[in-house]
Amino acid sequence: MPALHPQIERVLKIIADSGQKPIESLTPAAARTQMEETARSRKAEPLPTARIENRTIPGLAGPIPVRFYWPNASGTLPAIAYYHGGGHVIGSLDTHDLIARNLCSLSEAVVMSVDYRMGPEDKFPAAVDDSFAALQWLHANAASLGADPQRLGVHGDSAGANLAAVVALMARDAGGLALRLQSLVYPIADYGLVTDSFTKYATGYGVLTREAMVWFQGHYLRSPADAEDWRASPIKAKSLAGVAPAVIVTAECDVLHDDGEHYAEALRRAGVAVEYREFPGMIHAFFGMVPAVDDALNAQRLVATAFRRAFEQG
Numbered sequence: 001m002p003a004l005h006p007q008i009e010r011v012l013k014i015i016a017d018s019g020q021k022p023i024e025s026l027t028p029a030a031a032r033t034q035m036e037e038t039a040r041s042r043k044a045e046p047l048p049t050a051r052i053e054n055r056t057i058p059g060l061a062g063p064i065p066v067r068f069y070w071p072n073a074s075g076t077l078p079a080i081a082y083y084h085g086g087g088h089v090i091g092s093l094d095t096h097d098l099i100a101r102n103l104c105s106l107s108e109a110v111v112m113s114v115d116y117r118m119g120p121e122d123k124f125p126a127a128v129d130d131s132f133a134a135l136q137w138l139h140a141n142a143a144s145l146g147a148d149p150q151r152l153g154v155h156g157d158s159a160g161a162n163l164a165a166v167v168a169l170m171a172r173d174a175g176g177l178a179l180r181l182q183s184l185v186y187p188i189a190d191y192g193l194v195t196d197s198f199t200k201y202a203t204g205y206g207v208l209t210r211e212a213m214v215w216f217q218g219h220y221l222r223s224p225a226d227a228e229d230w231r232a233s234p235i236k237a238k239s240l241a242g243v244a245p246a247v248i249v250t251a252e253c254d255v256l257h258d259d260g261e262h263y264a265e266a267l268r269r270a271g272v273a274v275e276y277r278e279f280p281g282m283i284h285a286f287f288g289m290v291p292a293v294d295d296a297l298n299a300q301r302l303v304a305t306a307f308r309r310a311f312e313q314g
Contacts (some may be wrong), residue, residue, distance in 0.1 A: 002108045002252050002253055002280070002281065003281060004253060004283070005078070005280070005281030005282060005293070005295070007199070007292060007293045007294065007295075008206075008253075008281060008282060008283055008286065008293065009037060010292070011206075011283075011289060011292055011293060012206060012283075014046065014103070014244065015206070015207070018041075019241070020034060020038065020106050020207070020233045021034065022207070022211070022212065023087075023090075023207055023208075023209075023212040023215060023216075024208065024209065024212045024214070024215040025209040028089050028090065028119075028120055028219055031089065031090045032089075032090045032092075034090075034294035035086065035090045035091060035092075035095050036092065036094060036095060036293055038095075038210035039094060039096075039097075039098075039125045040096040042289075042292075043291075044098050044099070044290045044291055045291075046097075046098050046101035046102060047101060047102045047104075047106065048072060048104075048105055049069050049070060049071060049072070049101050049105055050070045050071060050072045050073075051068075051069075051070040052068065052069050052070075052101075053067070053068045054066070054068075054093075055067075055068065056067065057133075057134060057137045057141075057264070058131070058133070059129070059133045059134070060133055061122075061129070061130075064114065064115065064116065064130050064133065064134055065093065065115035065210065066093075066112050066113060066114050066115060066134060066242050067093045067097075067100065067112070067113045068111070068112055068113075068145065069100055069101060069103075069104035069110065069111040069112075069113070070104070070110055070127075070145075070146070071104050071105055071108045071109065071110070072080075072105070072106070072158040073108040076146060076147065076148045077108065077109055077110050077147050077148065078107070078108075078109040078110070078147065078148055078151035078152065078153065078180070078204055078307070079109055079110040079112065079138055079142055079147035079148070079152050079153075080103065080104075080109050080110070080111050080112070080113050080152070080153045080154065080155050080183075080307065081112050081114060081131075081134055081135045081138050081152070081153075081154045081155070081164075081167070082096075082099075082100055082103060082112065082114065082155050082156065082160070083114055083116065083131055083154070083155070083156035083159075083160035083161075083164050083167075084096035084114075084157070084159075084160045084161040085156070085157040085158030085159050085160045085161070085185075085285070086118070086158070086159055086160075086214060086265075087117050087157075087158065087159050087212070087213070087215075087216030087219075087220065088118055088119055088124070088127050088162075088219075088220035089215075089216050089219045089220060090116075090118070091122070091159070092115060093113050093115050093217065094302060096113065096157075096160075096288065097113075098288060098290060099157070099287065099288050099300070100113045101153060102290070102297075102304075103300065103303070103304060103307075105302075106232055106301060106304030106305075107303075107304040107307040107311075108308065109147075109153070109309055109311065110142075110145050110146065110147045112134065112145075113136050114130065114134040116130035116131050116133060116134070116163065117129075117130050118220075119219040119221075120218040120219040120220075121129050122218055123217040123219075123221065123222045123299065124222055124229075124232055124280070125162050125229075125231050125232070126168075126223050127159075127163060127220075128163065128231045128232075130165070131163040131164075131166070131167050132166075132167045132170045132171075132269050133165050135152075135170075135171065135177070136153065136174075136177070138152065138202065139152060139177050140153055143289075147162070149170055150178070150179075151180055151311045152177075152179055152180060153166055153179055153180050153183065153244075153255065153307055153310060153311070154167055154179060154181075154182050154183065154244075155182075155183035155185075155303065155307075156183070156184065156185065156187070157185035157186060157285075157287050158185070158186055158187070158188060158208075158222075158284065158285070158289070159188060159216070160185075161183075161184035161185050161187030161188070161260075162187050162188040162189070162191075162232075162234065162281060164182055164183065164184055165184055165187055165189070165234040165263065165303075166230070166231050166234050167246045168182040168243050168246075169230070169234060169237055169240070169243055171244070172242050172243045172244070174203065176216075177235065178244075178250070178311050180245075180307075180310040180311055180313070181243050181244055181245055181246070181247060181306060181307055181308065181310035181311075182243070182244045182245070182246045182247075183246070183247050183249075183303050183307065184246060184247070184248045184249070184260065184263070185249045185258060185282055185287050185303070186249065186250050186251055186254055186256045186257070186259075186260050187234075187248070187256070187257060187260050187263060188233075188259055188289070189233065189234060189235040189259040189262060189266075190227070190233040190235050190236065190259060190262075191215055191217055191220075191221060191226070191227040191233045191235065192227040192228075193210070193214065193217060193227075195257075195258030195259055195262065196258055197254065197255050197256065197257040197258040197259075198210045198213065198255045198258075199255055201254055201255045201257065202255065204256075204314060205253045205254065205255075205283045205284070206283040207284070208254065208255055208256070208283075208284035208285065209255070209284065210255055213256075220232075229239065231275070234263070235259075235262060235263050235266055237268065240266055240267050240269075240270035240272060241270040241271055241272070241282050242272075243270075243272055243290060244272075245272060245273040245274070245275075245310065246264070246267055246272060246273070246274045247274075247275040247276075247277075247302070247303055247306035248260050248263065248264045248267075248274060248275070248276045248277070249277050249278075249287065249299050249302065249303065250276075250277070250278045250279070251278075251279055251282035251283050251284055251286050252262065252279065252280045252281060252282055253281065253282065253283050254282070254283055254284040255284065256284060257278070260276075261276070261278070264276040266278065273305065275306055277299075277302060278299050279298075279299060280293050282295055286299070287300065310311040
């Protein structure tokens, strides 16, 4: 079996010592509380931003809460729609605030973090509807934010990367909304949970076990049949051709490792430019483990560099 990075081994010991409970043993409400408490317990200093503002924007089922981040940069800026992780059941603007701040600072882009509806209260495709509505709003209102509607990107981790991949496909199909880049950090590409990494890393590699993914699947999807819908499983889209270029990050020791790798391969087969990077010895959620894990910030810098390069083109 692959060796865990020593910094990850220390993180896993801290998690074990904290008494954190398996996600699959909790109710959605309790799992949300545990994730919020975990996020607050991290002693991370975010990179500087110029301004942060909470707002609501219109959605198909009512207002969508969002949080805007502006960098310390001048001129008309690019913009990124950010979708947080949490299996479409847990997570919030607050649990992923550090990532959003760092993405804003490192990319020198306006970041809009989206508080989309989640299951089990609002099952699939509510999160997809909110995520695409938010991207459409960002495109239509970029100028009011000091941003350029022709320099837009999407970013997400885990469930958020699933949503980023789906809205990138929706943007392609809608026309008139050309994304410069889709950034997918350990995405859920197939909600059928069928790849080998679900067996290989089923347990012992952090909070995202195979049973936790089954728990998320049950709370998010209306039925197992929804896993066949490309809006839940973007790798099942009839065609990936013409979608925005991608940067895809995976953790070696993660049940979702193969999902990210397979999606990168599928995009390449469809003629889409892909930058793919696997981080050895890492586990799911490492992207936000600043400052305990050096590769967390390294991966954030990788993503930000890809955004800056994409925004500079044309």
